[in-house]
Amino acid sequence: EAGVVQSPRYKIIEKKQPVAFWCNPISGHNTLYWYRQNLGQGPELLIRYENEEAVDDSQLPKDRFSAERLKGVDSTLKIQPAELGDSAVYLCASSLGRTIYNEQFFGPGTRLTVL
């Protein structure tokens, strides 16, 4: 069974440019998460989807970040325009659903460098 797939793995852009990350969760997983991980830190949740509905986007900087999960499967996270401080690893994770036994499966991440 394939794990969580993310692309691209690495992205280098100039500040003020737009960038998009793509995630394909594990088949059958209703819940999808986007995290940002700064160097030397643990992941921090940006947004959580249950099927196609964003149920927790309180940590998403909505002035420049947007996300979508059309048809409740794949998801895209976009930053426009990117700032220097956005350099980080963006992780996608998925889980079977919102239960109290919430094991999440992570993709390899996209390492973003903003110059």
Place this chain on the structure above:
Amino acid sequence: SQQGEEDPQALSIQEGENATMNCSYKTSINNLQWYRQNSGRGLVHLILIRSNEREKHSGRLRVTLDTSKKSSSLLITASRAADTASYFCATDPIYNQGGKLIFGQGTELSVKP
């Protein structure tokens, strides 16, 4: 905001020794989970311990949970060079009704052959 605080931030041991990492958190939880992250990779789930459990084992891993002290520990016995990675605790707070993990800053473990 990160709820978990991990101790130590970095740990260096020799192969064959045991490694112990600690995690403290602030609010009541449904469960606490430990994840491993190898350099440049995503996180891998290691073990989940429910709030009503005190100890759990999985292979060479042993996790304890003390809800009265809001703390957990991860013990890796007979460590191997392949155990070199960052280890994160993550809590599932009760107030989130399930679904949101809050990660600590991690412990960077180095196992020297």
